[in-house]
Amino acid sequence: MEKSLFKNSGRFYKANLHNHTTVSDGRNTPAEIKEIYKNQRYNIVAYSDHDIMVAHPELSDENFLALTAFEYEFAEHTVSEDDWTPFDRCYHCVVIAPEENSTYYPWANPDFVWGNARNYIQDYYKGNYPHDYNVETINAFIKDCHEHGFIVTYCHPHWSLQNYADYCDIEDVDYVETYNSGCYVEGWVKDSSEQVYDDFLYLGKHCYPTAADDGHSARDYCWGATYIKSPSLEYPAIIDALKKGDVYASWGPEIYDITFDPESKKVAVECSAAREVFLNSERRYAKRYVNANGAQVYRAEFDISGYINETICYHKKSTAVIHFSIVDEGGRKALSRGYFVDELLNL
DSSP: OOEESOOOOSEEEEEEEEEOOTTTTOSSOHHHHHHHHHTTTOOEEEEOOBTOOOOOGGGOBTTBEEEEEEEEEEETTOSSGGGOOTTOOEEEEEEEOSSTTOOOOTTOOGGGOOGGGGGGOOTTOOOOOOOOSSHHHHHHHHHHHHHTTOEEEEOOTTTTTOOHHHHTTOOSOSEEEEEEHHHHHHTOGGGGOSHHHHHHHHTTOOOEEEEEOOBSSGGGTTSOEEEEEESOSSHHHHHHHHHHTOEEEESSOOEEEEEEETTTTEEEEEEEEESEEEEEESSSOOEEEOOTTOOOEEEEEEEOHHHHHHHHHHSOTTTOEEEEEEEOTTSOEEEEOOEEHHHHHTO
16 A cells, blocks of 8 residues: 655645845845735745844744744855855855754854854854854754754755865755755856755765855745655744755755555655656666657656665665655656665655
8 A cells, every 4th residue: 555655644745945034145124025025825934044043033924934943064264255256266155943942053253253243142042153164163063953843954065165075074954955045046056956866875974955045145945845744834833844854955846655564565756747756776776757649748657666675685774865856848857765675665
C-alpha cells in the first residue's frame, strides 16, 4: 500500500523564507512585503533582516504568518559594512526563531549590525561573539541555534564565493538554498541549482531544500517558494513542519504528494503539469520519466526495488538517498527533499 512521504496531514502553505525590509537594507516596509506576497498567493514570509531579529506579530492573520528570523554573515576581513569588499568569502545563514516573540539571539554581537538595523537594537541584544570566517565558527553558531530551538538555512553559496571545500564540513544545517532569486537576478546563475544541496545529501547530511527570494527590491520578489505541509497556519505548527522536513522547494511546478509502497518498492510523484520528472541518488543510479507522446506529466512512478536491494547488500542505509526534480515546459523546477533508505524501510 502506498504511503505518503509527507509526515503531516493538512495542506501546503507557500512560503518565502528569506526576505529583507526597511528594517535593514530592503526597499519595502514589513507591511508592504506582506501585501506584495499575499497578492501572489504566499501564506508565509520569514522577516530575516540583516543582523537584527524583529518580530512582526501584528502582520499575522488567518491567511498570513510572519515568521521571526534574521540573517547573519561570517565574512573574511569584514567587521562592518564599510569594510566590505567584492573579494570576501562569507557564510550567510538565515535563522528562524522557534517562537514568535523570542528574545534569544544566537551569537549576538551588536558590533556587526549594519545599516538601518542599528536603529532596532533591543536591550536584550547583547554579546561579543566572534564572526570569524571559518567552518569551526559556523558549526559552533549552528550548535547554539539548535540548543535554543532555531532553524538554520545555509544561503546562496555561489554569491558567497564558496566552493565544496568551504561547505563540506558544515554540520547539522537544517536547510540549504537551492534557489535564490535575488542572487539569480543579479547574475549568479548557480544560485538556482541543486548541486550544493546534492553535495550535502551525498555526504549523508539530513537537511532540506528551500527556494527563496532574498528579497531586497521589487525585481527579487515572488520568484521562489518553499511549500510547507502543515495542519494549520499557526506558528508552532509551521515550525514543527519545518523541523520535520515536510517541505519541497520550487521556482515553478508544484508537488502534490510523494508516496512509497514498502511491498512493491515503488515511489510515485504527483505534480502539476511537467515536462519530465527525474529521480537521482547518491550513486550511479538515476531515472527520468517522460511521456512517450510528449504529453504533460502529472504522475511519475519509479520501481526502486533494485536500488533498495543493492543498498541492503552493499551500502549503508543511513547514507543512501533518493530525491526528485520536477521540470516544467519553461525549464523551471521543483525539488523534493532527500529521502534516505533507512527512512523508507521504517515506514
